[in-house]
Amino acid sequence: TQNNTKNVLCDPDHCIQVRGARVHNLKNVDVDLPRNALVVFTGISGSGKSSLAFGTLFAESQRRYLDSVSPYARRLIDQVEEPDVDAINGLPPAVALQQQRGTPSVRSSVGSVTTISNALRMLYSRAGKYPRGQSILYADAFSPNTPQGACARCHGIGRVFEVTEKLLVPDDTKTIRERAIAAWPPAWQGQNLSRILVSLGHDIDIPWRELPKVTRNWILFTEETPVVPVFPEYNLAQTQEAIEKGEEPHYMGTFSSAKRYILQSFATTQSPRTKKRVSQFMQISQCPDCDGKKLKRESLSVKFAGLDIGELSQLTLTELAMLLRDAASTKPAVHVHDREKVIVAQRIASDILARVEALTTLGLGYLSLERSTPTLSPGELQRLRLATQIRSQLFGVVYVLDEPSAGLHPADTQALLGALDELILAGNSVFIVEHDVSVIRHADWIVDVGPDAGTHGGEVIYNGPLDGLREVTKSHTRRFLFTSDAVEKRTPRQATAWLKLAGIKRNNLQGLNVEFPLGVMTTVTGVSGSGKSSLVSQALVELVNASLGVKKSDEAPNGEAELLERELETATDGKIIDGLEQVRRLVTVDQKAIGRTPRSNLATYTGLFDHVRKLFASTRKAKARRYDVGRFSFNVVKGRCANCEGVGFVSVELLFLPSVYSPCQVCQGQRYNDKTLEITYRDKNIAEVLDLTVESAHEFFANEAPVLRALDALLQVGLGYLRLGQPATELSGGEAQRIKLATELQRTQRGDTLYILDEPTTGLHPADVSRLMSQLNGLVDAGNTVIMVEHDMQVASSSDWLIDIGPGAGDQGGLVVAQGSPAEVAMSKTSRTAPFLST
């Protein structure tokens, strides 16, 4: 809340001068930015903040860096993208800490992304306590990702696939002919296997459970693959007789046990359906050899502070810091041999301690080193990387960050600001794109981009210290910084019924009882790590889905890693004891990507592209050439560019860098072949239509009701600036979430739907938040329920009901601290959210 008094100067000798920036929607922007300062880029979504901070400044810095390291990489990058800017002077090297888009691999963990795990391995190797007689192990032996360290049974994954009789044969009163073995392939193949069993002398017409145990085990689990003559028409006795007489068989059949079949199909099938089917029969359990600790026994026998490295990695960072603090301050004993070891331990421990503390300061003390990164939110991951940077002690660098406050409770934001200040003190510059008012207030310098989104934005409407923004009337940001009338005051709605949950156990929730009001808007608040997502996005979603008979996931797992990840999610303990009859449907609107490849985009996801293709197929020229709707799909061979197969891009692999996409040389990114592009609808071809923003498409399709409906919904959630063909891979989590919301809004409202949202305001300017709130209020007014996890106090204060989880993070949280209307919660003495509510 205090204004910054630091006097930041921006004289030509000490600043970064940008001239003529035209990236995306930027309108020939000239701007001078101070170095060694906290510069915050503000403006509504789509105004051009990222285009300036990431698209221009960071992209140019990266290009120059690559230029200096490798002419080869330079050539490739050249093809990719050179920011459209006349000149940038005084630009230091830049490091971007952007929020991750897409899913990182299951093997990366908090320990590996922060590199703390490397240091821990060193600690165990050099200063660990070995059992008598065991020789010293190299650091590699403590890593599950090396052959020296990995448990041989589970290959360092900590889990193994199991295929049990219960899973393979769900109903043991059935006979084999009645398909007792549910895991067998369907249709002919399954029939073939039962015929083979007949040839092998088994009775397939008695109930499964009456078969001897050895037989059942062999049929389900054997690795043998006998080849036998098959007589499809014969029964058991006839078959045996035919075999004895050496009769000519119909064919020779190869047997494969159910387990072999399942594991093999899972590993090799290309069909998502088959993969999904077989994965139902596989169960994942903790590896019995290493107890899930991923390492060889001998590595696990080495202890530090009485714990093996697996146990140490399971501690929360706060606990780990405590343990290391002890180790770092232990007085060396007199015994010479031990003494040396203690000194080594001290040195390594204090180095690790400093790094762990950088994480706990940023409010991440509730994480453990072994926590896999896919289970972290993008904001947590960005803060992890931020903490790692603070420790790396670079100077003279510009850090470019994307909404670092995402996922942070207002009570945690101070620590974040402290960390950013440290980077600046060390001689760096910090540029951030941010919407959070308390972060904006902390800035030394504001660059307000706008005034509006897309073509209505792209100008720097203010550039200077915070206070000067007060005078800029056309700035949307100004209104939220300098006035307090932004929060709408309204009387809370009354619940129509209550959804009552009892005995919830999940992560840090220990048998929680909690009631959610139905027919109103509820916000669940609490510091990061307090258990909000565990309660809402995990427990509540799972329990409601289970009672509505919805399966965990409809999508086939993408490879073993994803399957493991999915299965590792243990089921929630607890139940819903009341209120379920009021909920007919559950919709979760999350920030997961809407597609993994550039093939899916805004137009395909929302369904509006189907209508657009129909319009093209119904033009006179298309009819004359007999082009159907399929012709206008970039997923269908006949209409698309053959070189890039309709993607518009080809991927370029760079050594040491993530692979990048470069526009297709044949179609110049248009995705279609020339013949298809000859067809126009109202003077635009299909590629040009995909290039329209939602906003311009709204004018272009003014008379096409079905297309308009989808476009309307997208406009309502503030996405008018997106292009119809914008690939799913280019969308931020917040945008993906709003697209899902828009898709939901264009449906007919039936009421009785429960909407669950996890931090819907991420990426939204306060002005956009107001718009989102009126959408959500519309859903509630139509008889639905909205429950969301949010840190934005504008949202919390204008909800009907608040549930504050806490009081702290991890073990210190997991309880309902306060609940009631915002006004009631604001009076709580124990809630850490209360002081931030404006009622």
Ligand code: ADP
């Ligand atoms: P902000 O960061 O303020 O939300 P952006 O800089 O992301 O805004 O977007 C500004 C404008 O540039 C928008 O109209 C957006 O659709 C457009 N834009 C963003 N990314 C791309 C891209 N990769 N190609 C073309 N246009 C883009």
Ligand code: ADP
């Ligand atoms: P919030 O949503 O309030 O930030 P979470 O529900 O994500 O908090 O986390 C609550 C606690 O549960 C934290 O201690 C966190 O580390 C732990 N936790 C959350 N998700 C997982 C997970 N997938 N595996 C293990 N621990 C988890």
Ligand code: ZN
């Ligand atoms: Zn193992």
Ligand code: ZN
């Ligand atoms: Zn092409």
